[in-house]
Amino acid sequence: MTETRSRPFDLPPVWLAMAVAIAWVQAHRFSFGLSFGPIWADLLGGLLVGGGILLMALAIYEMRRQQTTFHPHHESARLVQSGIFSRTRNPIYLGDVMVLAGLILYWDAVLSLPLVPLFLWFLERRFVIPEENRLRRTFRMDFAKYCEKVRRWV
Structure with missing residues (x-):
């Protein structure tokens, strides 16, 4: 497992924390009286946060079980295709997006909603x-077959 970049703070949780902080500040300082509504946003927000955390936990469990890294800048020892990875190729990133969307709903951070697609775009590009290029080079045909079976997101 070699490190391909030496940027200790260039990790998805750091970027998620920054996006969450922006949403929180917007909700608490610049809400302008906007709201998603009474209860449904809280319920949906809670479900998204819980579901996102569950996705991340299932992915980390499966990667540990397969004895490979979940660090985005390290080379993978194995191509994990079992467990949650049989449903989505990027469950941790999908979980990050779900957590951000859920917190935006829960906090009534209406003006922060555009952060969700921006964050998704950023995660995909960054x-x-x-990661997929590294996996493609390392696992060649196995990765190509995996991509045919399992979608990038859902």
Whole structure:
């Protein structure tokens, strides 16, 4: 497992924390009286946060079980295709997006909603595509077959 980049703070949780902080500040300082509504946003937000955390936990469990890394800048020892990875190729990143969307709903951070597609775009460009390129070079045909069976997101 070699490190392909030496940027200790260039990790998805750091970027998620920054996006969450922006949403929180917007909700608490610049809400302008906007709201998603009474209860449904809280419920959906909670479900998204819980579901996102569950996705991440299932992915980390499966990667540990397969004895490979979940660090986005390290080379994978194995191509994990079992467990949650049989449903989505990027469950941790999908979980990150779900957590952000859920917190935005829960906090009524209406003006922060555009952060969700921006964050998804950023994760894809900064982490997903480079990771998939490394997997493609390392696992060649196995990765190509995996991509045919399992979609990138859902």
